Amino acid sequence: MFTAFTQQHCDALLSIRANETKLGQQVLLANPKLNLAENAQLAANAARVWHHSHC
Amino acid sequence: MSARANFGRGGASETLHACMAQFLNLQSNRFLHGNQCAIIGQISLTTQPDSTTSVDALRQATAELDQLVIDATSQLFQAGLEPIVIGGGHNNAYGLLMAIKAYTGLPVAAVNLDPHSDFRLREGRHSGNGFSYACSQWCVRPLPYFGAARAKK
Numbered sequence: 175m176f177t178a179f180t181q182q183h184c185d186a187l188l189s190i191r192a193n194e195t196k197l198g199q200q201v202l203l204a205n206p207k208l209n210l211a212e213n214a215q216l217a218a219n220a221a222r223v224w225h226h227s228h229c
Numbered sequence: 230m231s232a233r234a235n236f237g238r239g240g241a242s243e244t245l246h247a248c249m250a251q252f253l254n255l256q257s258n259r260f261l262h263g264n265q266c267a268i269i270g271q272i273s274l275t276t277q278p279d280s281t282t283s284v285d286a287l288r289q290a291t292a293e294l295d296q297l298v299i300d301a302t303s304q305l306f307q308a309g310l311e312p313i314v315i316g317g318g319h320n321n322a323y324g325l326l327m328a329i330k331a332y333t334g335l336p337v338a339a340v341n342l343d344p345h346s347d348f349r350l351r352e353g354r355h356s357g358n359g360f361s362y363a364c365s366q367w368c369v370r371p372l373p374y375f376g377a378a379r380a381k382k
Contacts, residue, residue, distance in 0.1 A: 179249075201266045203267070214305050221265070
């Protein structure tokens, strides 16, 4: 069984001192409405965009 | 579960949230920016074994979990991602190795950093025999491992 790690999960684990410079504010999180393959493809596309704009 | 199938202590399934609580609160930096990472999700069995589950049933459940790990990580490799699997027992090494072999068609050169070699008998899947099962399927080339504990006398 695959369960997406959502913004809600992430928010629950961030400390109250969290700000925009913490990894938890920046990581790409899964869309629970999509399956694993679709989430993987989204992540891969986002990685390509980030790589092209920063490297 | 898989550690209990190896007559060890359970609890490794809690690792993901413990690890995420630390990781997500790290400061982004020039070596690791949050936008370089995606947290996809969690893999688990639909029915979790309980404290009364027999060792044989735990080993069967570990084999079922192997297949879930193989299926999930194969999809990540297909998408061009580099998966990091957190938590569970070291049984997950087997699923990862099998998924890489399925994706590349080649045996994998793996480095195992562990006090144990995870090369125990193929007596049913558990946390201590991921590499022996992987080697039996020509999945792993001879592997170095670091941190091995000296055998007790």
